[in-house]
Amino acid sequence: MEPLTLHAFPRAILHIDGDAFFASCEQSRRPQLQGRPVVTGKERGIAASMSYEAKARGVTRGMRLSEIRKICPEAVILPSDYETYSLLSTRFFAIVRRYTPDVEEYSIDECFADVTGLRRPLRMSYLQIAERIKQELDTALGFTFSVGLAPNKVVAKIASKWQKPSGLTAIPGRELHHYLGNLPVEKVWGIGHQTTALLHKHGVKTALQFARQPESWVTKHFSKPFYQIWQELNGAYIFALVTGEHETYHTRQKVKTFTPPSNDRDVVFAQLAKNIENACIKLRKYKLATDSATRVWRWISLAPPVSRTISCAWCRRRLTSSWRRPPCIARRA
């Protein structure tokens, strides 16, 4: 079969993904939970993350806790401790930064790292660097990570998912076609339901079929992001790593549920006011309202969009079950 590119690693990009990150964090700091099915998300009423032991018993993400108790009565269900997860996440990124400063913190449990050009200073091949980082992460944090090594981010994502948990997969550009041949196109990072449906209409079912399409066909039928994905599937390095810290935001949202549900105007308004306060704390933190004039201007000028977006952000649900109003000292006083 003809390769998609002749180069192996014109750029060497790692994608590192924590296996069942939240549940693994819990198992790591509570050794008595190791080997047991652990599910986090008690405060949400659904499974946010589950250990591989729980996954083996059929627990899936988003499953209701009542259902989990039926199919896996021995499951240890814990409330999410985001404070601990973010602390371990910071350590995870710090360990990767021991090897390269080019690290993109993609989410709390995954990152991209560019190790191009480090073979000579580290006296290791790219695969050995990936192995070393994985080994260090597994040992230091007490749970496993899956690592993918590839010439770009899209392929590195495919590589890290290739073998899970605790996998290490290197996909050199010249062997790319072997990995894409049986990969359904919807498994490619950035290709969602709509694009998959469109690709299927054109008879494109696998990632390799997509990669083999002529450039003119891709530009004719798809927008730029998908053309870029096509380029990356052909081994090019297009999506640069975003290594800087999040400096600004275009939107900021705060949506929170509360229990029990309420139809008391003051209780609901207090919840909304708290969300607005929290959103504004973030605006001030990111200097979106540090200037004297603009700070208040933001408050005032944001009022119209706030009132407009309330209707969509508002989760209004009529509940048939009975409810009780939280005790309200302020009103009695």
Next chain:
Amino acid sequence: MSPAFDELLAPATLYRATGVILCKLSQVYYGQLDLFGEVIRLQRLSNLYESVDTLREKYGKHTVFLGASFLAHTYTQHDGERGYLPERQHTLLPGETARRRLGMPMFMGEVR
């Protein structure tokens, strides 16, 4: 906010979540001066929020909050099982509070 809220609020409907989305944010560094005293008012509010932020940094989030959100701060966000807090929030070291804890993951196992 209050008039817009009352317009949207449907009586006899039970609400289980509220939310706000702030859109079209931009980084603004300079405030524009005006002739009508608006800047003075804004400066006062700015000073006020600077103080609120200073208090928050020193004593923890929501040390000072709006009167409108009093009820939300007085009671726990969730009753029942959903109100369970992570163990770390109960296991406080000397000097730690519910809002301010040491930034280190705590080992919860037993050492024999």
